[in-house]
Amino acid sequence: MMEQESFERLAVQHPNGRYDVVVGAGLLPRLRELAGVRGQMVVVTDDNVGPHHAAQIEADAVITVPAGEVHKNLDFVRTIYDGLFAVGMDRKGTVVALGGGVIGDMAGFAAATYMRGVDFVQCPTTLLSMVDASVGGKVGVDVPQGKNLVGAFKQPTAVCADITTLQTLPAVEFAAGMAEVIKHGILNDGGILRSVERGEWGVGREDTPHSPHPTLYSLIAQAICVKRDVVEEDPYEQGRRAHLNLGHTFGHAIEQVSQFRVRHGEGVAMGLVAAARLSARLEHCDPVLQGQIEEWLTAVNLPTRIPADLDAEAIYAAMGTDKKKAGGRVRFVLLHGLGEPFTTGEVAETAVIATIRELQA
Ligand SMILES: NC(=O)c1ccc[n+]([C@@H]2O[C@H](COP(=O)([O-])OP(=O)(O)OC[C@H]3O[C@@H](n4cnc5c(N)ncnc54)[C@H](O)[C@@H]3O)[C@@H](O)[C@H]2O)c1
Ligand SMILES: [Zn+2]
Known part of the structure; x- marks a missing residue:
């Protein structure tokens, strides 16, 4: 079993400042403190993730949208705006994305535009969103003309990757995230590939729920560092960031x-x-x-x-x-x-x- 207190804090620099990515177990109940949130805090999640994990966060409100890429569009951004207006969120509030890349992209776009921008915290709950989508500041939605064609650069004020949420992630989604972890390993040729070889990623069982390997958070932290190093050097995707493709x-x-x-x-x-x-x-x-x-x-x-x-x-x-x-x-x-x-x-x-x-x- 992993100790409740094991976590790593990684600093990410961006053109307007910096934020921390916190990776570890049992982080969601301490989100306000870990992410330094002071005003109103509203969680945006989907109907797969919310029932399992939203109650762990002490939020002022929870807005739930249906899960899946087909819902990553402007109709559901409007649903998020409506939810924020309904609870009277002001410019000092914080939108928290609790979910995979779909929720991160969509809630981030809402946070970038609601009242011309409010604070945004990412709580990624898929392996893919932990190592890829939640770091780098790209947010957006799909339109009939194509994927991710409307969006913004919106840096979060913090990213909190609580690996205990991976216990409810279907095994196929976990494997999908490992493709990006291995991609980061190939790009950087550091400890990631050695950890994969030693089996330090295992989630225990084929079916869910699985228990995270004690060193999984360290593998995830290493994979995040590869993305961080690239986006720090090329925040607006003009050069090296293309290697992530x-x-x-x-x-x-x-x-x-x-x-x-x-x-x-x-x-x-x-x-x-x-x-x-x-x-x-x-x-x-x-x-x-x-x-x-x-x-x-x-x-x-x-x-x-x-x-x-x-x-x-x-x-x-x-x-x-x-x-x-x-x-x-x-x-x-x-x-x-x-x-x-x-x-x-x-x-x-x-x-x-x-x-x-x-x-x-
Ligand atoms: N902004 C970026 O830089 C960036 C980078 C890569 C990908 N993306 C975007 O990310 C999206 C893909 O992200 P994804 O793979 O996380 O997809 P997703 O958000 O659709 O999540 C996959 C599925 O897993 C479910 N789920 C998520 N966490 C769970 C949990 N802990 N327990 C149980 N079920 C859970 C979701 O409800 C969904 O059904 C795409 O829209 C892609 O465009 C963005
Ligand atoms: Zn990818």
């Missing part, structure tokens, strides 16, 4: 062509293998890298092959559609090795399609 050019296209039968984390897993294979094909890296990446992914129950029924040309066609329309080429994040990502727009279509086909064997 490793595996995502392939991944998004596979998700799309499968009509979302392949989940985001699974698509990213396949994309990480494809990025390594393509890098080796173009002689940027040693071919053994692909096998290493496959071992880490397999260890956390993620797929390493692209479903054979998906058309390779259709996957290529789905990549970077907006850029190709503008006459540009698809940009890839490739690898010279572990910890050595780079971006390039100089990859021939034939090489991409051959890579996809080889991974469908």
Whole structure:
């Protein structure tokens, strides 16, 4: 069992200041103190997360929206505004996002715009939102024209990642988050991949509820540090932040062509293998890298092959559609090795399609 007091505090700098990411167990009951909230505090959550975890926070009100990406839109941002007006939240109040990336993005957008901006605290409850979505300040919603096309940069005043909430997270969602953890490990080549190899991520059982591994918070903290270091250097995504898209050019296209039968984390897993294979094909890296990446992914129950029924040309066609329309080429994040990502727009279509086909064997 993990001690109730084990937590780490990581400082994140951004263009207008700084905030702390607190990672540990049993944090939600102490949220006000840990996040330094003084005024009114309103929790925004979804109908999966709220029933399990909202009561742990001493909030002035709880606004619940239905779970799922299909609800990450302006209609439900309005639901959040209505809830904030109904409890009379003023400019000194704080919006707390309690949920996965969908709630973080949507509640963050509401916090950025309600009365021209109120304080915002993130309490991520999925592994993906802990290591990825809750850090970096990007918030927003989907519109009929595409995903995340309306949004803002809104830095939180604090992020509180309480890993006890992961006990109720379905195993497939946990695995999806591990795809991003491994991606961060590949980008940085530090302790993350060693921890994955040693099995220090386990959640105990296949079904829920699971008990977090005693060192899970440390693995999560390391993964957050990779994202932090990148966003600190490139807060507005003008350069290095693109490295975080490793595996995502392939991944998004596979998700799309499968009509979302392949989940985001699974698509990213396949994309990480494809990025390594393509890098080796173009002689940027040693071919053994692909096998290493496959071992880490397999260890956390993620797929390493692209479903054979998906058309390779259709996957290529789905990549970077907006850029190709503008006459540009698809940009890839490739690898010279572990910890050595780079971006390039100089990859021939034939090489991409051959890579996809080889991974469908
Ligand atoms: N802002 C960013 O920088 C950024 C980065 C990456 C992803 N995102 C966004 O994040 C979203 C994906 O995030 P996600 O994977 O967390 O999805 P999600 O928020 O939809 O959560 C996944 C599912 O798990 C449920 N859930 C969450 N926590 C739970 C818990 N502790 N116990 C039981 N059920 C729980 C949710 O209700 C949902 O059904 C996408 O919309 C994506 O665009 C944003
Ligand atoms: Zn991702």
